[in-house]
Amino acid sequence: MRLPDAFDSIAADTATTSRVFGDPYVTPDGATVIPASLVRHRPGSGRSDSRPLGIFVVKDGKPAWVPAVDTTRIALMGELIGLVAATLATVAMVRRPPWPDVRGEFSRRF
Structure with missing residues (x-):
């Protein structure tokens, strides 16, 4: 050039x-x-x-x-990040709950 x-x-x-x-x-x-x-x-x-x-x-x-700082854009990004985090946490809870799996066979011995 x-x-x-x-x-x-x-x-x-x-x-x-x-x-x-x-x-x-x-x-x-x-x-x-x-x-x-x-x-x-x-x-x-x-x-x-x-x-x-x-x-x-x-x-x-x-x-x-x-x-000049655009506070509206900063606040909007914070809300978007919170929404994504809440969605990912909800999906993780639906797929595998945090409490233990209590299904199975139990035997009683006296």
């Missing part, structure tokens, strides 16, 4: 996905906050979806990145 072709493929990728930085604003304590998000443009449909990535906080000349 030639170098100009590589640049063209990178340019084609950035045409559909781009990072967008919002307007910076200053908080009352003197920190500057700059929001960042990811915007995806869907070719042909004219729609675009955006997802927050996080914010840059600049305080006393020192920048810090604070990522």
Whole structure:
């Protein structure tokens, strides 16, 4: 692959996905906050979806990145894992109960 072709493929990728930085604003304590998000443009449909990535906080000349956390996705994964665990435990109990097998022949000797 030639170098100009590589640049063209990178340019084609950035045409559909781009990072967008919002307007910076200053908080009352003197920190500057700059929001960042990811915007995806869907070719042909004219729609675009955006997802927050996080914010840059600049305080006393020192920048810090604070990522955005999707707590809904984390909670949904916890519920899904619990459902799968409960289903597997139920299947294990139906196939082989945890109590001992008491069937068999018993003889009494006096």
